[in-house]
Amino acid sequence: MKLYNRYILIMALVFSATSVIFAVAGVLNLGLCLTIYVIESLILTELFIYLNPKARRNLNRVNAVLFGLFLMLVAVEVVEILMGIRILG
Amino acid sequence: MRRYKNAYSYLAVLLLVCGAAFCTLFYFAIYSVPLIAVGSSMLILGFVCLALFRSLPNISPETGKLLLEAGMENINALIEELGLRTKAIYLPSSRTGSGRPQALLPISPKVDIEDLNRKLPQRLIVKFGEGDESVGLLVSTPGSVSFDLLTSEGADGAEGIEYDLKSVLVGVLDAVSDVSVEQRNDMEFDVKLSGLRLNHSNTLVYQWLGTPVASVVASILSESLDRPVTIIEEKQNKRHVTIRLGVL
Numbered sequence A: 001m002k003l004y005n006r007y008i009l010i011m012a013l014v015f016s017a018t019s020v021i022f023a024v025a026g027v028l029n030l031g032l033c034l035t036i037y038v039i040e041s042l043i044l045t046e047l048f049i050y051l052n053p054k055a056r057r058n059l060n061r062v063n064a065v066l067f068g069l070f071l072m073l074v075a076v077e078v079v080e081i082l083m084g085i086r087i088l089g
Numbered sequence B: 001m002r003r004y005k006n007a008y009s010y011l012a013v014l015l016l017v018c019g020a021a022f023c024t025l026f027y028f029a030i031y032s033v034p035l036i037a038v039g040s041s042m043l044i045l046g047f048v049c050l051a052l053f054r055s056l057p058n059i060s061p062e063t064g065k066l067l068l069e070a071g072m073e074n075i076n077a078l079i080e081e082l083g084l085r086t087k088a089i090y091l092p093s094s095r096t097g098s099g100r101p102q103a104l105l106p107i108s109p110k111v112d113i114e115d116l117n118r119k120l121p122q123r124l125i126v127k128f129g130e131g132d133e134s135v136g137l138l139v140s141t142p143g144s145v146s147f148d149l150l151t152s153e154g155a156d157g158a159e160g161i162e163y164d165l166k167s168v169l170v171g172v173l174d175a176v177s178d179v180s181v182e183q184r185n186d187m188e189f190d191v192k193l194s195g196l197r198l199n200h201s202n203t204l205v206y207q208w209l210g211t212p213v214a215s216v217v218a219s220i221l222s223e224s225l226d227r228p229v230t231i232i233e234e235k236q237n238k239r240h241v242t243i244r245l246g247v248l
Helices: A002-025 A030-047 A053-083 B002-030 B033-053 B061-082 B113-117 B142-149 B157-172 B204-209 B212-225
Strands: B089-091 B102-106 B125-127 B135-139 B178-185 B188-194 B229-236 B240-247
Touching: A002 A030, A002 B033, A030 A053, A030 B033, A053 B033, B002 B033, B061 B135, B061 B204, B089 B212, B102 B142, B102 B204, B102 B212, B142 B157, B142 B212, B157 B178, B157 B188, B157 B212, B188 B212, B212 B229, B212 B240
Parallel strands: none
Antiparallel strands: B089 B102, B089 B229, B102 B135, B125 B135, B178 B188, B188 B240, B229 B240
């Protein structure tokens, strides 16, 4: 349980720090924010290599969804550039 | 375990509800990108908590401890009844009939290592050599069961053993915080365990078989090297447990 708690705590701290940086830097691109959260989540899961196989399997499912979201955000960015419109603000 | 499960499920639901509310409110009401980002990070954390909640074991650590102690007390009774006074030799799965690493408790301390090169039958009392004293008890230990928890083969040498030990003791069993392995020479390894969370009673069986964590360490080392292993020494202080293992 300690490893799970450490994983959630570190992820919450990383997300909080990133949110503060976004606010301070005045980032106004929502797609960029989401992409960074997704990348942070994927990296953290890979760093916790000793999580038990069942937890890793479940987290891989979450990561697959997040990776899908990441690809969708990239696609949205491409559409925004090609068509010259703003979709995510 | 139920209290942990509840904590994770409550946290997951709370984060998902708050995250969804944050995203909706700040997207449609005032369109604040940093606050929508906070909402989306809460949603990601919520899904992670949900994933971890679904992977928690169904039985409590207390139940696991109860089963462990019952099993160890039976082995203890056998050792006391037979008057065995020799350190256990941990054998890899390739040398046991059960297909799992097991511990051999010989009746005599004089064991010819050549006798252990063949596969022993799947019996409690085994004759492993030609001599009359080449008889012992072949028992399953917590290490035998932990063999099933090994998911992949790590790298060779001390690094590979450390990886296997960490994945079982830290990742799956959650029995220690950290493991480090140092190879002293070809025949001896030092394994240092930090943040031990598995307490045990001081019974005779642990003197000859090693404590449950030492048993797991010895079984995994024996399996990784595919050679018999014995626990030479086990030292415990407030912060660490150091286990010295000898390869036979």
